[in-house]
Amino acid sequence: MPPPLDCLLLDFDGVLANYARHLRVRHLADACGRTPAQVHAALFDSGLEQQFDSGLDSTAYLQQLGSALRVPISVAQWQHARIAASPPQAGVVERVQRIALTLPIAILTNNGALMAQTIPRILPSLAPMLDGRILCSGALGGRKPDPAVFLRAVELLGVRPSRTLFVDDLFVNVRGAREAGLHADTAGDSRSFGKVIRRYGLA
Structure with missing residues (x-):
């Protein structure tokens, strides 16, 4: 049985966008x-x-x-x-749009604070669902994969680690999320993202 979830927390570069x-x-x-x-x-x-x-x-x-x-x-x-330099991964974004109809979404990215106001311009279709829910390491005082960063993120989002799924393209960050008590998995394109969300009952 997939675990009950209250939030889908996503990396930006490498998951939602192909950063070059x-x-x-x-x-x-x-x-x-x-x-x-x-x-x-x-x-x-x-x-x-x-x-x-x-x-x-x-x-x-x-x-x-x-x-x-x-x-x-x-x-x-x-x-x-x-x-x-950050074209969206269209297949991933489309899947996230569907998920966001029933499950809150958020972003946790290792980027400076300016990205919080830049990401909505890159992902306009997700912008309404991400209002106040784009968390940048530059504003959190730490970077992934530090487990403390994940704990700070879920605290700000008002959700529990055990009811949050985090997806990142780097396993080192997934490992940090798991150490913080989150469910976490890797995905770097639409196909692998689809496998993850099916595993957790989100598709």
């Missing part, structure tokens, strides 16, 4: 007149993106990024690049 870092770098480079190599160095080689994912304030993050690139970076430029 190189496309994000290229789009941001085009927007600010820098080379992809310069943008990659400023975002990733410097450790700035990981700091953002871990709680660095959005304003400070964009200021530091602009300083490294020697050109101001706006929220709009940042979002445009992130949206361009």
